[in-house]
Amino acid sequence: MRFPFLLKGLLAGAVITTSASADDEWTVTLVQKHLESSGVFQGSVAREGSRVSFAPIPEGGSEFNLWAYRNGPLGLEEHLVDTETVGAYLPKGTLWITTADPYAGGIPRTRIDQGFTLNFEIEGLRKGGDAPKAAKKVLLDHNVAAATGDPKTSNLGPEEDFGQSFLTRNGTGAINFSASNIPGTDPYNDSGVETFRLFALPDGQTAELELSKAEVQVWPMSKATISGVTKSSYTIAPEVTVDLVNLYPESETWVQVYPGPESVGTNGTRLTESFALVSDVKPRDSVLRFTKLDSVLLDSGEWTLEVITRTPFGIERIAHTSINIDRDLALRGSFQALSDQ
Amino acid sequence: MKISDYHFLSLLVPVTLGAQTVVPVDPNCCGNDPEGTVLEIRQSATAEAVNARRVAAAEKGYQAASVEQADEKVSIRSEKKSFLAGSEFLVGAHGFAIVPKGSTVTPGRGLTVASEAPTGTKLQSWMEFQHSNPSVLRLLPVTEAMLAGDEEALETLAAKVKALQTGGIAYVTSLNGNPVCLPSFGSLAAN
Numbered sequence A: 001m002r003f004p005f006l007l008k009g010l011l012a013g014a015v016i017t018t019s020a021s022a023d024d025e026w027t028v029t030l031v032q033k034h035l036e037s038s039g040v041f042q043g044s045v046a047r048e049g050s051r052v053s054f055a056p057i058p059e060g061g062s063e064f065n066l067w068a069y070r071n072g073p074l075g076l077e078e079h080l081v082d083t084e085t086v087g088a089y090l091p092k093g094t095l096w097i098t099t100a101d102p103y104a105g106g107i108p109r110t111r112i113d114q115g116f117t118l119n120f121e122i123e124g125l126r127k128g129g130d131a132p133k134a135a136k137k138v139l140l141d142h143n144v145a146a147a148t149g150d151p152k153t154s155n156l157g158p159e160e161d162f163g164q165s166f167l168t169r170n171g172t173g174a175i176n177f178s179a180s181n182i183p184g185t186d187p188y189n190d191s192g193v194e195t196f197r198l199f200a201l202p203d204g205q206t207a208e209l210e211l212s213k214a215e216v217q218v219w220p221m222s223k224a225t226i227s228g229v230t231k232s233s234y235t236i237a238p239e240v241t242v243d244l245v246n247l248y249p250e251s252e253t254w255v256q257v258y259p260g261p262e263s264v265g266t267n268g269t270r271l272t273e274s275f276a277l278v279s280d281v282k283p284r285d286s287v288l289r290f291t292k293l294d295s296v297l298l299d300s301g302e303w304t305l306e307v308i309t310r311t312p313f314g315i316e317r318i319a320h321t322s323i324n325i326d327r328d329l330a331l332r333g334s335f336q337a338l339s340d341q
Numbered sequence B: 001m002k003i004s005d006y007h008f009l010s011l012l013v014p015v016t017l018g019a020q021t022v023v024p025v026d027p028n029c030c031g032n033d034p035e036g037t038v039l040e041i042r043q044s045a046t047a048e049a050v051n052a053r054r055v056a057a058a059e060k061g062y063q064a065a066s067v068e069q070a071d072e073k074v075s076i077r078s079e080k081k082s083f084l085a086g087s088e089f090l091v092g093a094h095g096f097a098i099v100p101k102g103s104t105v106t107p108g109r110g111l112t113v114a115s116e117a118p119t120g121t122k123l124q125s126w127m128e129f130q131h132s133n134p135s136v137l138r139l140l141p142v143t144e145a146m147l148a149g150d151e152e153a154l155e156t157l158a159a160k161v162k163a164l165q166t167g168g169i170a171y172v173t174s175l176n177g178n179p180v181c182l183p184s185f186g187s188l189a190a191n
Helices: B047-060 B126-132 B151-164
Strands: A005-009 A014-019 A027-034 A040-044 A048-052 A062-072 A075-086 A092-098 A109-111 A116-123 A138-146 A160-167 A171-177 A192-200 A209-219 A223-227 A240-247 A252-259 A284-290 A301-311 A314-325 A329-333 B009-013 B041-043 B067-069 B087-091 B096-100 B104-106 B112-114 B137-141 B170-175 B178-181
Touching: A040 B096, A040 B126, A092 A192, A116 A209, A223 A301, A223 A314, A240 A252, A240 A301, A240 A314, A252 A284, B096 B126, B096 B178, B104 B151, B137 B151, B151 B170
Parallel strands: A092 A209, A109 A209, A314 B041, B137 B170
Antiparallel strands: A005 A014, A014 A048, A027 A040, A027 A062, A040 B178, A062 A075, A092 A116, A116 A171, A138 A160, A138 A192, A160 B067, A192 A209, A223 A240, A240 A284, A252 A301, A301 A314, A329 B009, B087 B096, B087 B112, B104 B170, B170 B178
């Protein structure tokens, strides 16, 4: 069900344009509420077309809500399609969030250790003593909701207040966050949603009109645990298991080996036995097993095995271990010449 | 060749156990990097470093050119919007219509005003409902002065409504044919 809703403000009224592609059983109605005084107007609107608002828009402004409703199997159902606020002295504002993850499927997403940018565009603010209170500043409200338990099951806790500030100038701007503000101390498990809302303050004190909202989904860091390397050296390479937790959505993770001690940044030999590719929109766990390391750990000596993950934030080593291969045969003994006997 | 006399001789003799076969590694594995691509791999940050960054970010606050810190918490008055919660239901013999709560200012014979949607009866559009209840439903147009909250205009309307109360016709305040609520009159909807 899609109802694009465009509102063009005029001096006295507003032109409303609707375009709906809903089922016929839904009725579309527009409700106009005066903000400062009494008055609620309502009337059906066509699925497509435009019309002038029901009533002139007073100085204090009007809020327009486009609703769809129907008499469904369980009774009356309603759906808020869109909302818009128009007023001579009401400021306008838009919020949007950008992150290093180019994901465009829903709300933006990022990782707990990564930052994001809150962008905003404000218009309609006025300065001067005679400017209405509502026109002097807008409120930026910031809430966070941490997930409880396993982030993959998406049990989001309640929203909690994080902070507020005022935006006082027209134009565009941005606030950069170098890391997420989701509470917690375990970056391999902490996740949640940060929500920013922009409010107009009609009386200069109480935030009442939501002008815009922006959210960002925050996922935890990935973790890898390597097991199977228990001895100081091996004649036959051990079987190695890599447990992967909370692999970032649409990431890829693999294991590489190279001779010598660990040196981050080394491009080693990637093991083709298994690698993890996450094509989901949520983090995933995985287990990689390697049973034929003898075929790559050819020489005796120290080898380094690393777990590498590639995300929109870069290519990172998330775990490593050392495997010492010792296939050399040591001969110790004494020689006695036959002539000595 | 004469073997010299050694009491201890230690030799390291490299021995290759078994025949080894190099497993071909697909250079395009794991992300289809072209052969020969050199990746920039960095060490993932430790939990301690990440937590320190989180604390620093929280303490930094909202720093931008046009951002002013809020010294006191601003209360937010927001109510979950609901079209149905702000409506009343005019119920007639052939169905019911949804109008703004408080827009039905006088009761009428054959029509009831409910605060909840009735069941078992047809939902009609406002136009349909008007056409199917012509003898018991009228529109009471409001003026722009009334909309603006002009007291004299509202008093005139109140007097008119009072006079119509006992007429047995349901009047709905309207603007350009659409139902409109002027809250000063309250709602006739049964609780």
